[in-house]
Amino acid sequence: MALINSSILRKIVMALSGLFLISFLALHLTINLFTLISADLFNEASHFMATNWIIQLMQYVLAIGFVLHIAMGIQLTLQNKKARPSAYAMNKAAANSGWSSRNMIVTGLLVLFFLIVHLKNYFWVLKFGDMPYSSDYELVVKLFENPLYTLLYVFAFVLLGFHLDHGFQSAFQSVGINHSKYTPAIKWLGRAFAVVVTLGFSLISLFFYFSSLSN
Amino acid sequence: MDLTLKIWRQKNTSSAGKMVDYKVTGISGDMSFLEMIDVLNNDLVEKGEDPVAFDHDCREGICGMCSMYINGEAHGPDRGVTTCQLHMRKFKNGDTIYIEPFRAKAFPVIKDLVVDRGAFDRIMAAGGFVSVNTSGNTMDANALPIPKDDADEAFDAATCIGCGACVATCKNASAMLFVSAKVSQLALLPQGKVEAERRVLSMVEQMDKEGFGNCTNTGACEVECPKGISLTNIARMNREYLKASLTYSEK
Numbered sequence: 001m002a003l004i005n006s007s008i009l010r011k012i013v014m015a016l017s018g019l020f021l022i023s024f025l026a027l028h029l030t031i032n033l034f035t036l037i038s039a040d041l042f043n044e045a046s047h048f049m050a051t052n053w054i055i056q057l058m059q060y061v062l063a064i065g066f067v068l069h070i071a072m073g074i075q076l077t078l079q080n081k082k083a084r085p086s087a088y089a090m091n092k093a094a095a096n097s098g099w100s101s102r103n104m105i106v107t108g109l110l111v112l113f114f115l116i117v118h119l120k121n122y123f124w125v126l127k128f129g130d131m132p133y134s135s136d137y138e139l140v141v142k143l144f145e146n147p148l149y150t151l152l153y154v155f156a157f158v159l160l161g162f163h164l165d166h167g168f169q170s171a172f173q174s175v176g177i178n179h180s181k182y183t184p185a186i187k188w189l190g191r192a193f194a195v196v197v198t199l200g201f202s203l204i205s206l207f208f209y210f211s212s213l214s215n
Numbered sequence: 216m217d218l219t220l221k222i223w224r225q226k227n228t229s230s231a232g233k234m235v236d237y238k239v240t241g242i243s244g245d246m247s248f249l250e251m252i253d254v255l256n257n258d259l260v261e262k263g264e265d266p267v268a269f270d271h272d273c274r275e276g277i278c279g280m281c282s283m284y285i286n287g288e289a290h291g292p293d294r295g296v297t298t299c300q301l302h303m304r305k306f307k308n309g310d311t312i313y314i315e316p317f318r319a320k321a322f323p324v325i326k327d328l329v330v331d332r333g334a335f336d337r338i339m340a341a342g343g344f345v346s347v348n349t350s351g352n353t354m355d356a357n358a359l360p361i362p363k364d365d366a367d368e369a370f371d372a373a374t375c376i377g378c379g380a381c382v383a384t385c386k387n388a389s390a391m392l393f394v395s396a397k398v399s400q401l402a403l404l405p406q407g408k409v410e411a412e413r414r415v416l417s418m419v420e421q422m423d424k425e426g427f428g429n430c431t432n433t434g435a436c437e438v439e440c441p442k443g444i445s446l447t448n449i450a451r452m453n454r455e456y457l458k459a460s461l462t463y464s465e466k
Binding site for chain 2: 005006007008009010011012076079080082083084085086087088089090091092093095096097098101102104166169170173174175176177178179180
């Protein structure tokens with residue numbers, strides 16, 4: 001990490017790793033939405049993801065993407081704190097900037113906490129644990145019988161939405177894409193993506209929670 | 216109107232400062248913010264106390280000296296103005312006003328509300344110039360056609376007065392808006408393009424050395440900038456920097 005000494009190069013790494021994680025999210029959401037269509041379809045997609053060699057290889061790239069994004073995010077925040085050693089007695093940050101843009105480290109770290117729980121819930125069980133159920137679909141369904149997990153997941157998706165709302169458009173600015181024609185569209189697309197991700201993932205969690213109640 | 220002022224008092228760079236309360240009375244809405252402080256300082260001098268030190272020069276919004284953080288915003292609540300252009304009619308009788316210096320590690324407080332913005336000068340010295348021979352054989356301006364749009368954009372960037380409001384406002388104390396304006400005003404014009412790669416690399420290197428924070432694209436700087444310098448300049452600098460760091464052969 002120390003190799004990248006320039007503030008702008010660090011921002012570019014942050015942006016590119018973020019955009020890569022966004023592409024992963026889009027794929028993840030698409031496959032998850034299959035659960036709402038049919039159990040077989042989801043199981044088949046899940047099996048494909050677990051066996052296809054390109055996907056298996058990309059898993060490691062994805063892990064590197066996460067580590068880079070998180071480690072650099074923390075490093076940048078620590079440096080930024082050092083750049084203003086004494087705080088203002090009165091600071092009206094809301095007068096000139098959005099909440100999500102000022103709290104990327106907060107939403108980011110909370111999403112990281114969720115990620116650890118999430119990996120333990122699914123990835124760990126499927127990869128290394130004793131799989132207690134007959135299908136991946138059942139593993140999904142069973143988790144959301146627990147209201148606490150459902151609540152934690154939905155809360156995390158809302159935080160992720162705020163993180164994406166700023167992160168998506170910010171990534172383009174960091175790599176130097178800012179244009180009077182395209183930037184408004186990029187901002188709109190980022191917000192739409194954030195809403196779709198939050199609502200899409202939340203819908204799945206809530207659907208299975210409420211289905212479990214009616215059974 | 217009568218006002219309560221909470222002003223940062225600090226003897227020198229090494230001493231610890233604190234907020235001190237003052238009362239001013241009979242302030243007219245037509246006074247500028249600096250004139251209001253002149254009134255306070257008159258009172259303090261008459262009472263034999265140390266007047267509040269603050270920077271000012273032109274008092275017409277172009278020198279960029281008045282480094283005050285007023286009620287939680289650089290240059291106060293008005294938009295597109297420096298402190299000298301902020302009028303007291305923006306406040307109400309009985310208001311409490313917080314007045315602090317611009318705060319950043321790279322802008323050490325010299326005294327009270329006066330900060331040292333020498334970091335900006337050092338960034339300029341690192342590359343914010345065009346090397347041309349001006350010894351009597353200057354080229355005729357009309358001999359080098361420049362598209363109007365480019366000239367306008369360069370001029371917009373060049374309106375930056377280096378006041379440091381961007382740094383003061385940024386939650387990361389980042390100087391990206393200032394540096395990007397200075398990089399842009401030269402990179403957009405043919406005279407500046409010759410040294411564009413070396414310039415952006417050197418200026419960013421100096422910016423990092425001075426201890427400014429990293430840009431997180433909150434956009435606060437653009438809102439608080441008295442000259443309306445746009446975030447598009449930061450994107451341009453990012454582009455220029457990426458290109459230069461990939462292709463520049465020296466260093």
